[in-house]
Amino acid sequence: MRVEDGFQPIPFSEENAYTEDPVLPSLLKRVLPASVFQEVNSDLARLGLDVVTTIRALSDSAKCFPPTLVQYDQWGRRVDDLQTSEGWRELKALSQREGLPAIFYERKYKEHSRVYGFSKMLLMVGDSNEIFCPMSMSDGTARVIELFGTEEMKKDVFPRLISRDPKVAFTSGQWMTERPGGSDVSLTETTATSSGKSSKYGPQYTLNGFKWFSSATDSEVSVALARTGSLQEGSRGLSLFLVPLRLPLIRALTDPVPSPISNNILVHRLKNKIGTHILPTAELSIDGAEAYLVGELGKGVKSITPVLNITRLWSAVGSAGYLRKCLAIATSYAKQRSIRSGTVLLKDAPAHVEQLASVNVLYRALAHLAFGVVGLLGKVECKCATEDELRRLRMLTPVAKAYAAEKASVGMEEAMCALGGAGYMEENGFGRSIRDALVEKIWEGTVVVLALDLTRFAQDPASIKAFVSWANSIIGSCPFALQQKLSPTLAIVKKAIEELPSCFSQPLKPLIPRPALMLVGAIASSVYLLEHTIWAYNTSEPTKDLDIEVFQRWVREGGVEADIQTVIRAKTDSGERVNLNSALVFGGRGKSKL
Template identity: 40%
Template sequence: MTDIEPDLKQLGDRVVTDIFAMGENVEDPNNYPRLQQYDAWCRRVDEITVAQGWKDLNDVAAEEGLVSIAYERHHGEYSRIYQFAKGYLYSPSAALYSCPLSMTDGAARVMEVYGSKDMKQKYYPRLISRDPKVFWTSGQWMTERPGGSDVSRTETLAELVDAKENKWKISGFKWFSSATTADMTMLLARTIDPDTGLVQQGSRGLSLFVAEMRKPDGQLNGVRVHRLKDKYGTKGLPTAELELNGMEAHMVGQPGRGVATIASILNITRIYSAVGTLCSLRRCLAIAKDFALKRQVGNRTLDKTPLHITTLARLELIFRASAQISFYAVQLLGRTECLPENDPQRQQDMEVLRLLTPIAKAYVCRICVDAISETMEALGGQGYMEEIGIGKNLRNSQVNTIWEGTTNVLALDVLRVLQKSKGAALKTFAEVMDKKIQVALTSSPMVFTDAAQRIRSSLKDIIVFVNEHQRSATVEIHMREVTFALGRVTAATLLMEQAAWALTNSVAGAEQDVAALNQWCQNSQFSKPLVAVGLDTILQEAKMVFGPDAKL
């Protein structure tokens, strides 16, 4: 794996130079997407113009393998970690080009698993190509006017044209289509029975389709763009309301299995949301930390001010915890894609990943967006200035709490996993977490005993609560808190695993890893009452934020 670090380093150099410039070009209000619905002869054209930087970011994504790395699998189950590490570096500079990449990644996975032979030959190679001239991006159209996450209200209809060729014509209205300039899209539609003419109702009547945005002659494929969305953030990303009128498409997978099939996309795009918010926090926290080293208040800089250090330390903890959760989900994703289907480890990983994905997306996005806001405040008035970049990251990150399910929608998804498995998913999750705790205790019992007791106690409380109220309205009322509690426990366990590994291998910074674990487990998130904090604790926090040479 000696090729990975140099590759990450060269991309790291690019994200502060040419890629950053591309993103700035996209974020320039003069370059925001524009819609021209008619040409000079009043012919409907529906052309969306995007910034040159948007096109350049597409080429970079292809060349850097930001999708392809995961499917080339040169590094086996670790290919996903490598891929997301590159995306983590790319995203804060790339003006949300990670959005079409996330949907393209999801579409590639659907093609790989469910695509027909023709689809695998036509679409899959384009979705995973490193050649910008070959590479295609994909959209994902689910949201409609009657409901967002409630896909059972989908009104879009699919009429069979040719059963032998699997050709369908789709008509309807998609209310929210991000990355509208993508080359193809995956979309849900309700099929019409060719024999009876009846429309299949409910979420089980939905099927998944793939369609190209344009016909071979360059004309839009039965698509009319009614308007571009005026959004709070992600302004360089073209998002539109679309009317479909006879859009030519092909069904993917089995009829009526659209929701289950598109879940492969959601599992991936939700992880993208978590990592995307995480890396925006990393960028903003880096700005806040650098500012603290230079901003003079009285006769000292902010990095010598205990209260400011404590504030940044809390943000550092949120970052570390979120990074552990997000990349654990990435690790599990990579393993489930690469391990043999009959491997017991794969079965366990799939069970944990199914529960962890909505937890990670809900919890990480929520706490990281709040933390990004705090980094803005850490710079005072200067943090509020557009030139600094924190405002842009805050606006663009806020959407991750909404895309692919709001916090409440995700909490209910966690509840569905718990109820459908009749408690088995939570039991498996607890066993996996406890095994990690036990390994850490075996390596350094004196170091980790207190944290282990706190984590186990919190996990036990969650299990007892869920088991006692699983079939009542009480558990739904508190499901948001349960989801966050599971997120905190996951973070604590993974922070312990990291600290134990660092101590065992004498890694530089192991002391800060232990301090991060203890701070995470001893703060109010684990129900510890307010206690006085001494200067020795502040010094530990300073070292965690600014490195081992930090001084008060």
């Protein structure tokens, strides 16, 4: 039989990524003022159609041409010519034309600008080939310059980082990771020596060192940590610098592009990664690069913190966005694929729909968590946040990043399996989405690293009090009739909240940080879902009954009770589990009381 003969599967087709999304339109209707929602709603509907047509087609073509590095020309001269595809460059330009990250700094919609801009990112990220890695760092660098930069940085560099015009726009890298430390920057080897000169951008330094993991190597600038104090000072001896990748930094559009090594930055090699293949990630030798101090000397970690916080939220929304795409594919497939001799569509098979429903509930929980924290960032940047909201943003930023990355990857695999063997085919996009999304579990901090970050902050009683007060206030705002209906589910959330403060009390149990982070994520996502449910109930939204069901399923079936038990076990462990863990992993008999 020829392939053209016999049964022909009907290809599924996705509809508008925004208007068919189970979360975003309703979420935005709740959190945005009516006038703002009306304006951005039409723009997002336009983008939602572009995502499944032109953007996806561009992404599919771009993936075929990963970056390459030509280190030497035919005469043996070092050139470090980093070659990226036209598709990669067009994806970058498309993002800039869409207003990422411009929307955040134009602040047309004031504190709601962050929610609007990240809505675009959520829709696009699954078909972006990780272009939002440099966009996120450009966003973070823009914020650092806005807060700490010199007037000339604000005049020359800042407008380019937030430009909608790809011809003049800059992107930025962020260079922290070195061989001795990974996420731990206290052993940073790169040094910064004052040149004794004062450039137009401020105090000029010379950088020497090796950055082991530098994404966005094709950017125009980067922010980098370098040591201005002694090694014994650890992270307290670090300062932050703005580094041009080529000199001169500012030039006319008609001027020739300077040599890639004009600022003494050499590309040692490109990284061979599991995913994000089209993203040029490299190891860099810095051999006397010109750089400019940003912020105070010796305050590098504090100065770069806005970059980390912003990129972590890009990561959180990115995880939810990758899950969105996978769920959309699986849902569309269920509307086309028939079973039982072609008599029943998958969408009418209860067991199959049950599987999709669990992924749908997960996506809703992660999206509400991520955008809840994004909304806090918008308030803080526009100086309209309360002190408690500021504390909650600081507490939930590492949580949203870690929790979304941890949960989304499982949901993506479930969505892939919903297509059976067809899901395992590279053409449908599952493979690239899952590989690219896995980096979110590592980039800008693993779950354990972020759990330790949360623990440091949450040990301040004012911080945990701000979070608990917020959670209880949302529960308290639940109308009596709805509260009666949700009583068993609310009891679980209240139990989780009760367990939380003692997680961070001294002496801190050694196994508590990770379970505590997961519990905070479970509580926060549940409370944000509850907040949405209360709104839908009070305004008699058509989806109110479904929103009630989503909240109840997430709390009862999403693992909240298991998170409570894991925290209790970590609190009560006498050290026996620590000892047995070591024996399990590294060998030995262990010392059990059994």
